[in-house]
Amino acid sequence: xxxxxxxxxxxxxxxxxxxxxxxxxxxxxxxxxxxxxxxxxxxxxxxxxxxxxxxxxxxxxxxxxxxxxxxxxxxxxxxxxxxxxxxxxxxxxxxxxxxxxxxxxxxxxxxx
Amino acid sequence: xxxxxxxxxxxxxxxxxxxxxxxxxxxxxxxxxxxxxxxxxxxxxxxxxxxxxxxxxxxxxxxxxxxxxxxxxxxxxxxxxxxxxxxxxxxxxxxxxxxxxxxxxxxxxxxxxxxx
Numbered sequence: 001x002x003x004x005x006x007x008x009x010x011x012x013x014x015x016x017x018x019x020x021x022x023x024x025x026x027x028x029x030x031x032x033x034x035x036x037x038x039x040x041x042x043x044x045x046x047x048x049x050x051x052x053x054x055x056x057x058x059x060x061x062x063x064x065x066x067x068x069x070x071x072x073x074x075x076x077x078x079x080x081x082x083x084x085x086x087x088x089x090x091x092x093x094x095x096x097x098x099x100x101x102x103x104x105x106x107x108x109x110x111x112x
Numbered sequence: 113x114x115x116x117x118x119x120x121x122x123x124x125x126x127x128x129x130x131x132x133x134x135x136x137x138x139x140x141x142x143x144x145x146x147x148x149x150x151x152x153x154x155x156x157x158x159x160x161x162x163x164x165x166x167x168x169x170x171x172x173x174x175x176x177x178x179x180x181x182x183x184x185x186x187x188x189x190x191x192x193x194x195x196x197x198x199x200x201x202x203x204x205x206x207x208x209x210x211x212x213x214x215x216x217x218x219x220x221x222x223x224x225x226x227x228x
Contacts, residue, residue, distance in 0.1 A: 006154075009152070036155075036217075043202075043219045043220070043221060043222075044155070044202065044204075044219045045219065046217055086154060086155055088155075098143060098145075098160050098162050098168065099157060099160060099168065099169075099170055099171075100145065100157050100160070100170070101156075101157065101171055102147075102154050102155040102156060102157070103154055104152065104153060104154035105154040105155070
């Protein structure tokens with residue numbers, strides 16, 4: 001079974017401070033990891049995925065298979081980063097191809 | 113305009129009264145999916161569909177049914193709703209699930225369901 005854990009329900013930082021949203025997963029196969037973001041009163045949207053290795057809105061995330069983690073990081077948080085963040089995992093190429101498991105979500109608040 | 117639509121947006125019903133939440137996308141996407149969002153539990157996948165007539169269970173399929181008779185529609189059916197199905201439901205679609213070459217998943221606006 002695939003499982004995603006986001007240990008922090010709430011995370012508060014001040015503007016300009018570094019931020020790290022933690023995500024740990026358990027999965028025996030080859031996972032594909034994502035971060036989704038939901039801003040207030042907006043639809044859920046994909047922020048980034050591990051295979052693209054890109055930086056979106058200053059956020060990066062590295063897949064660490066040894067630690068089974070996919071933490072989301074930003075060196076200097078902005079107030080507009082305040083949102084709900086979800087880490088998600090899919091079975092890349094396995095029998096549950098297309099099944100997407102989300103973590104519980106972390107509400108990030110960036111204070112001025 | 114490319115979009116995923118859901119209807120109704122809000123629904124209050126009673127236990128046991130069958131209901132259907134519709135989901136439609138106009139992007140000719142192969143992949144569609146249903147999720148429920150609950151406080152403290154985050155987002156959980158109910159069912160997904162890789163293409164027409166192909167559906168699979170997500171993490172929480174109990175109490176739900178889906179069908180995919182045509183590419184654009186993916187209705188969620190609650191045959192006998194119960195209070196524990198009170199939740200916020202999201203539908204989403206993708207061009208296709210290419211395990212690494214996925215485009216962004218388009219989410220619908222959500223349906224807030226209350227079962228009394």
